[in-house]
Amino acid sequence: MTLDVSITVSRGGEFTLEMSIRIEAGETVALLGPNGAGKSTAVASLAGLLPIDEGRIVLGNRVLDDPAEGVFVPPEEREIGVVFQDYLLFGHLTVAENVAFGLRSQKEEPDAVDAKTAVWLERLSLARLADTKARDLSGGQAQKVALARALIIDPELLLLDEPMAALDATTRVELRRDLGEHLSEFPGPRLLITHDPTEAFLLADEINVIEEGRITQVGSADDIRLRPRTRYIADLAGSNLLVGNASSGVVTVGTHVLHVADTAIGGSVLATIHPRAVSVHRQHPEGSPRNVWKTTIVRIEHFGDRVRLQTGEPLALAVEVTPAAVDALGLELGSDVWLSVKATEIGVEPG
Amino acid sequence: MSRRQPRIAQSRPPIVFSVLAALGVVFFLLPLIGLLVRTPWSDLVSLLASDVVIDALVLSAIASVAAVIISTIVGVPLAWVLARLEFRGRSLVRGLVLAPLVLPPVVGGAALLFALGRRGVVGEPLYDATGLVLPFSIWGVVVAVTFVSMPFLILTVEGALRNMDSRFEGAAASLGAGRWTVFRRVTLPMIGPSLAAGMILTWSRAIGEFGATVTFAGNLQGETQTLPLAVFVALESNRDAAIALSLLMVAISLTVLVLLRDRWLRSL
Known part of the structure; x- marks a missing residue:
């Protein structure tokens, strides 16, 4: 399963996104860029909420969008698990109903839906919140529900749109590791959309920096950090990030x-x-x-x-x-x- | 010296607001008092038990509820189309369906008569084909009442659909939900409070409808005479009956509005 994207999308006449990305199964790619760089447009195009103008989106052996060939697969048939910015949980439904939403919509047997829902609630430590209304959740809990809701449909691509932006700083550090684990358990290609370099550096295998609708640099965390290609990336990459081990005031890197x-x-x-x-x-x-x-x-x-x-x-x-x-x-x-x-x-x- | 302030923060209206608000309350209270003062309390039960009143009450109940049901079934899809689809002439369509809000009801009733009456553009072939005559029947009442009240539902629901964050619908679609499922399980619950408000407004307008009904459906006791029509007739002939009927309408309206409004607010 590989995601192969090469698209041009115009939005509102003024803004154009031109982007090519290829993600192999088991690989996490980050799309890193500031607000207004075209990240949301990319998400909407991949999810099928915004038809592209030119190019192709291919997932595995399925063409999802190709205007030249007249192919457009609607969002409900794309089998892409999306964790949306702000999570977009259905506030009027409980946690369990949110998680079960995809399977129920696809007309699975109620017993099978219940069983799978229970498994995913357990996997993300949400079991005790099963009957809580989604509107009453904290940011961290909501993120887990959004993740379970996206993963339960067994998607072919996992798309995470700013999964940490709605969290406070403390929760962010805690959940980053959890998210990393869930990402590595997902077998298909994974695309992480973020404006936070730390998140991209820690969670992604490859980083695509996007500025004003164009990808300006592709590389590993070290490539971006040490050899930034534009002034913006130099500023964005900002700090040197070093992973090490600490003990009594000494960090070994x-x-x-x-x-x-x-x-x-x-x-x-x-x-x-x-x-x-x-x-x-x-x-x-x-x-x-x-x-x-x-x-x-x-x-x-x-x-x-x-x-x-x-x-x-x-x-x-x-x-x-x-x-x-x-x-x-x-x-x-x-x-x-x-x-x-x-x-x-x-x-x-x-x- | 400091004055004791209430411990609970409360917004303090400008004095002029308090005065004008009180004036407003008096304005709405006075007619009710007038009605209550003139009410023949001892004869009230016998007045309300008369055939005229019972017939009108049943008819009004049926027609207003039917109007709400039809308005919801037709009005919600119409509001959806107006809110979500971009097509040429959308403003024109919106103007058309909202026209009954500003049109004098009598004009609406007359227009209905020319279209759906026995000799009307549509009414005549309809009669030839099915023998159905809308005017001067309970169907006529329902048509007239729905015509003037449905715009309230369309207006409210269209506003709610426009204000709703449609990204939630995209999220539902990405989970594999088809269009109908998205509407039923996400859109409808999210606009629920507004839909309820729209239904209450529609019912309020329907229960009080007079002009279009009397013009299109006529004023036959037991056939097309709704409560407001019965009040109008009684004012000429039997003032006590008119007062009793009016009181009945005030009671029904206040009860329904207060009960439904509480329910609706709680559900928010």
């Missing part, structure tokens, strides 16, 4: 050790370092920074009033400095430099 301010946190963590929080020196710096290490510049890129450096072993980092600093320090490709980061500048959260 690969072979490198970072000192952090948070001494309480332990276990698997996500450390963030803003590119502008890193200082660059030609000699070993004086003073108090706890984190000082020697490295090499492996890439230099100019983005208007700032310069983005990528450093090599032992820790690939994106570092931003001014053009003046580049001149003053005589930085060029292959320069040996010392980097320093204050422990307080490194954000740490459970990852």
Whole structure:
């Protein structure tokens, strides 16, 4: 099962989305971009709620939309599980009725519907909420119901539209891991639509950055983070995200050790370092920074009033400095430099 | 010195609002008082038990409920079409179906007569084919009452459909629900409160209908004489009966409106 999309969609005359994406079974691809970039248009086109103008959408061996051939499969026959932005649960129905909605609509036997619903409620730890009206749920609970409702119909593609946007920060961290697990259990192609780079970096195998209706960069999290192709992506990718292990104020990332301010946190963590929080020196710096290490510049890129450096072993980092600093320090490709980061500048959260 | 303030925050109306609101209440209360003062309380039961009153009551009940049922069956799809489909002449269609709101009911009744009367454009072939004569029959009453009251249902339901977030319908479709299932299990429950309100408004208009009914269906006791028509006739002949009938209508209307409105608000 592969999703193969190559489409052009116009919306309201002004806006045009042009996008090509291919997702293999078992692969998670993120479509990462700001509001108004065309993400919703992409969701609507794939789900069959908005016919495309040109191109094709092919899922497995079925053509879902191809205006040139006159093919258009309506949404109810597409077999795409969608977790919509804001979840769009049916507030007048209970949790169990929401989850059972797809199977009931497809006229499955009531006994079979009940049995499958019970399984999915159990799988997402929703059993005790079965009789709660969907309108009375918290954001985190609603997300799980939306996920169960989409997965129970055994779809061929899983489409997640901003699945975390409606959650508060604490819940988001908790549910991100759960969502990752559910994604990896889904056998078909998965498309994650998001504006949050962290979400994309952590959940997706490949990231497609979308800006103003065009895909501007495709690559792994490291490609996007370390080698951003546009100013926007450099800003969007923002912080360096490092996955490591924490214990008593020390985070180990690969072979490198970072000192952090948070001494309480332990276990698997996500450390963030803003590119502008890193200082660059030609000699070993004086003073108090706890984190000082020697490295090499492996890439230099100019983005208007700032310069983005990528450093090599032992820790690939994106570092931003001014053009003046580049001149003053005589930085060029292959320069040996010392980097320093204050422990307080490194954000740490459970990852 | 500080004045004691109520502990519960309550919005405080401008003084002029309080005065005008009170004036409004008095305006609606006065006619009711007038009616109650003149009511022949001792003869009330015998007045209300007369054939004229019973006949009119039964007819009004049947016609108004029939109007609500027909308006719902036809009006909801019509409202859906007006709210969701874009087609040439949509404004024209909307204007047409809402015209009875502003048209004098007598004009509506006359128009119905020219179209559906014994000699009417449609009425004549209808009579030739089936022998059915709409005017001066209970069917005529139902047609006249539905004609003037259905626009209320269409207006309310169309507004609700427009305000509804149609993304929910898309979500239902993505789960495999066909169009009818989407409507029945998602759209209808979501517009439920507005539909109920529309039905109440439709019924309110239907129960009080006078002009179109008297013009199209006539004023035959036991055949086409609804409560408002009976009141009008009684005013000329038997003032006490007119008052009793009026009181009856006030009682029915208030009871239904208060009961249904409570129910409808609770369901929100």
